[in-house]
Amino acid sequence: MKRTPLALLNLLHERTRLVVAIAGVAFAVLLIFMNLGFQGALLASTTIMYDQIDADIFLVSPQSLEISSTKAFPRERLYQVAGIEGVARVMPLYMEYLLWRNPDTRLSRAMFVFAINPQDPVFKMPELQTADAIAALQRPNTVFIDRRSRSEFGPQTTGLETEADRRRVTIGGQYTLGGGFAADGTLIMSDQNFRRFFAPRPLSLISMGLVQLVPGTNADQVVATMRTRLPPDVRVLTKADMIASDRQFWQENTAIGFIFGLGVAVSFIVGIVIVYQILYTDIRDHLREYATLKAMGYGSRYLFQIVLQESIILAILGYIPGLLISVALYDLTFRATQLPIAMNPGRILSVLLLTIFMCSVSGLVSVRRAVTADPADVF
Amino acid sequence: METPHNLSLPQSTAIAEIKDAAVHIKNLNYSFGRGDLCKQVLYDINLTLPRGQIVIMTGPSGSGKTTLLTLIGALRSAQEGSLRVLNQEIVGLSNRQLVEVRRNIGFIFQAHNLFESLTAAQNVEMAVELTGEFATKRDQATAILTQVGLKDRVDYKPDALSGGQKQRVAIARALVNQPRLILADEPTAALDKKSGRDVVTLMQKLAKEQGKTILMVTHDNRILDVADRIINLVDGRLESDETLDTFVTTHDPKVLDRRMFIL
Ligand SMILES: Nc1ncnc2c1ncn2[C@@H]1O[C@H](COP(=O)(O)OP(=O)(O)OP(=O)(O)O)[C@@H](O)[C@H]1O
Ligand SMILES: [Mg+2]
Numbered sequence: 001m002k003r004t005p006l007a008l009l010n011l012l013h014e015r016t017r018l019v020v021a022i023a024g025v026a027f028a029v030l031l032i033f034m035n036l037g038f039q040g041a042l043l044a045s046t047t048i049m050y051d052q053i054d055a056d057i058f059l060v061s062p063q064s065l066e067i068s069s070t071k072a073f074p075r076e077r078l079y080q081v082a083g084i085e086g087v088a089r090v091m092p093l094y095m096e097y098l099l100w101r102n103p104d105t106r107l108s109r110a111m112f113v114f115a116i117n118p119q120d121p122v123f124k125m126p127e128l129q130t131a132d133a134i135a136a137l138q139r140p141n142t143v144f145i146d147r148r149s150r151s152e153f154g155p156q157t158t159g160l161e162t163e164a165d166r167r168r169v170t171i172g173g174q175y176t177l178g179g180g181f182a183a184d185g186t187l188i189m190s191d192q193n194f195r196r197f198f199a200p201r202p203l204s205l206i207s208m209g210l211v212q213l214v215p216g217t218n219a220d221q222v223v224a225t226m227r228t229r230l231p232p233d234v235r236v237l238t239k240a241d242m243i244a245s246d247r248q249f250w251q252e253n254t255a256i257g258f259i260f261g262l263g264v265a266v267s268f269i270v271g272i273v274i275v276y277q278i279l280y281t282d283i284r285d286h287l288r289e290y291a292t293l294k295a296m297g298y299g300s301r302y303l304f305q306i307v308l309q310e311s312i313i314l315a316i317l318g319y320i321p322g323l324l325i326s327v328a329l330y331d332l333t334f335r336a337t338q339l340p341i342a343m344n345p346g347r348i349l350s351v352l353l354l355t356i357f358m359c360s361v362s363g364l365v366s367v368r369r370a371v372t373a374d375p376a377d378v379f
Numbered sequence: 380m381e382t383p384h385n386l387s388l389p390q391s392t393a394i395a396e397i398k399d400a401a402v403h404i405k406n407l408n409y410s411f412g413r414g415d416l417c418k419q420v421l422y423d424i425n426l427t428l429p430r431g432q433i434v435i436m437t438g439p440s441g442s443g444k445t446t447l448l449t450l451i452g453a454l455r456s457a458q459e460g461s462l463r464v465l466n467q468e469i470v471g472l473s474n475r476q477l478v479e480v481r482r483n484i485g486f487i488f489q490a491h492n493l494f495e496s497l498t499a500a501q502n503v504e505m506a507v508e509l510t511g512e513f514a515t516k517r518d519q520a521t522a523i524l525t526q527v528g529l530k531d532r533v534d535y536k537p538d539a540l541s542g543g544q545k546q547r548v549a550i551a552r553a554l555v556n557q558p559r560l561i562l563a564d565e566p567t568a569a570l571d572k573k574s575g576r577d578v579v580t581l582m583q584k585l586a587k588e589q590g591k592t593i594l595m596v597t598h599d600n601r602i603l604d605v606a607d608r609i610i611n612l613v614d615g616r617l618e619s620d621e622t623l624d625t626f627v628t629t630h631d632p633k634v635l636d637r638r639m640f641i642l
Contacts, residue, residue: 003508004501006494013496292492295454296552297482297509299475375481378453378488 007309023316028271033326045180059209068182072205086217100156112183115194136172148178149185267362275362295375311363401592407460438612485553487563543574
């Protein structure tokens with residue numbers, strides 16, 4: 001036989017209070033998960049586009065901030081590195097924003113545009129690999145549209161005509177990419193069409209230079225060589241460094257990392273306050289009994305344990321529904337926004353630990369009251 | 380070490396008996412607060428409670444009865460004088476040591492102070508767990524609850540018990556670890572006449588069977604007859620200390636009347 005599970009029985013005895021406590025913890029857990037989810041989605045969305053770009057080394061202007069806010073630089077730089085040993089292919093990538101009119105509502109909205117030479121295998125999306133797709137891209141004023149573009153951009157049927165920056169434009173096909181936080185929707189078009197839409201921008205100024213390497217080549221070595229050959233008006237990065245650089249930009253140079261960090265902190269404090277309220281009321285109601293335990297010969301340590309156990313039980317009981325609801329909301333968010341928001345084991349574990357920590361803090365704050373219960377006052 | 384001379388004992392007592400006494404108090408003073416707010420509530424208390432004695436303490440409200448009880452029970456620490464409880468001097472003990480002393484004392488309060496979330500048996504088991512006897516805790520609880528007449532109520536929660544039954548659970552909890560000293564503060568105050576009587580008779584029976592010392596504070600004149608001895612505290616001083624018979628003779632109005640009549 002074991003010790004009487006006083007903490008659990010005390011909690012179970014007050015059913016309404018227990019439900020409120022669980023709901024409170026679950027709410028805090030939910031808020032934490034949503035904040036981490038959005039932050040994770042933001043960071044993942046900056047990588048998701050790179051995942052679909054088939055390049056090993058990236059050339060960008062030192063003034064570029066991240067993929068959706070690049071500064072153009074001379075295409076010449078790309079050709080300068082084309083001859084380096086290990087380089088298989090160099091490909092220019094052009095990027096701009098375009099006002100896309102929803103043909104149904106006739107409302108225009110900014111769409112992010114990638115432009116490539118249709119012969120270059122810049123993207124990995126299978127829809128763009130067919131000969132038909134390449135032919136379609138080469139037709140004037142024809143674009144491919146991202147299925148993950150927000151629904152506000154309107155229908156995406158092939159052959160549909162609408163207007164973009166006061167030019168007629170025809171949808172030539174679809175692909176699946178997702179613009180993340182940077183773009184509500186994306187388009188892919190040929191460099192020739194890009195010239196038409198964004199005149200007078202010349203094709204000799206590119207947004208990004210993409211380099212494919214011969215398989216088995218050491219990218220770091222090639223990057224080092226390129227850096228020695230190129231003037232300082234261009235940065236050379238491996239794919240991993242390019243991704244890290246974008247992530248760092250979002251986290252440090254925008255309010256977004258801070259906002260989500262603050263969101264987690266606020267949720268954490270909300271959780272502490274809710275659990276503290278519950279534990280405090282519970283202790284207040286049981287003060288005579290706790291004092292009696294002390295009169296019987298239980299030490300402060302035992303009371304300490306009871307309150308801490310109550311807080312950990314609340315943490316776990318609240319965490320489970322919090323997690324389940326979060327998974328459902330992640331799914332809902334993904335469907336509504338196409339943000340790559342997903343649960344991962346690391347987050348599941350770290351939020352569980354955070355929740356236990358949160359409840360323990362409340363326990364430690366409220367336990368003082370129980371420990372100072374004076375048995376002499378019970379008489 | 381000990382002086383046999385003790386004013387408040389009714390009969391002269393041998394040194395050995397004092398040494399073996401459940402409670403031995405010498406020149407105990409106690410005040411609440413400090414400095415200007417310091418208020419003395421107990422003055423020069425000298426009292427010895429031999430083993431197996433049932434002692435009732437009476438006195439006007441505010442005279443210091445509860446304070447004295449909490450001092451004996453190691454619930455407060457005394458600063459002055461000497462207070463030996465179960466052969467241990469408790470003046471000057473640390474908090475941790477006081478907790479140890481308490482484990483040998485059974486407390487019965489005016490309110491039952493049972494955990495509403497625990498059954499009668501579990502409430503009693505909480506006391507058994509202090510001794511570490513986890514394996515037999517259920518049996519011990521059932522046995523003592525049977526003794527207090529709650530055999531068929533062991534798995535009831537306090538909600539489902541009457542006031543008298545709850546107080547009996549509290550008594551069972553106080554007695555289950557066989558404490559040698561039982562301190563009770565108005566244990567019948569919250570009970571009706573009959574349950575109050577039952578509770579006290581029960582305490583008397585258990586105490587006599589097991590040779591326990593009971594110190595009980597009460598305002599209830601109807602239960603004085605269970606006492607071997609009655610002490611009276613007035614304004615923080617022990618005013619009288621008598622056997623039951625003398626107390627009845629001096630306090631019963633009819634006896635007084637008869638005496639006057641004879642005179
Ligand atoms: N914690 C405290 N702080 C300060 N003064 C106290 C405290 N507890 C009791 N007193 C005072 O000490 C005196 C004795 O109180 P005590 O509770 O011992 O009386 P009592 O004899 O038990 O009274 P009653 O019969 O009403 O229970 C009272 O004047 C009371 O106001
Ligand atoms: Mg009192």
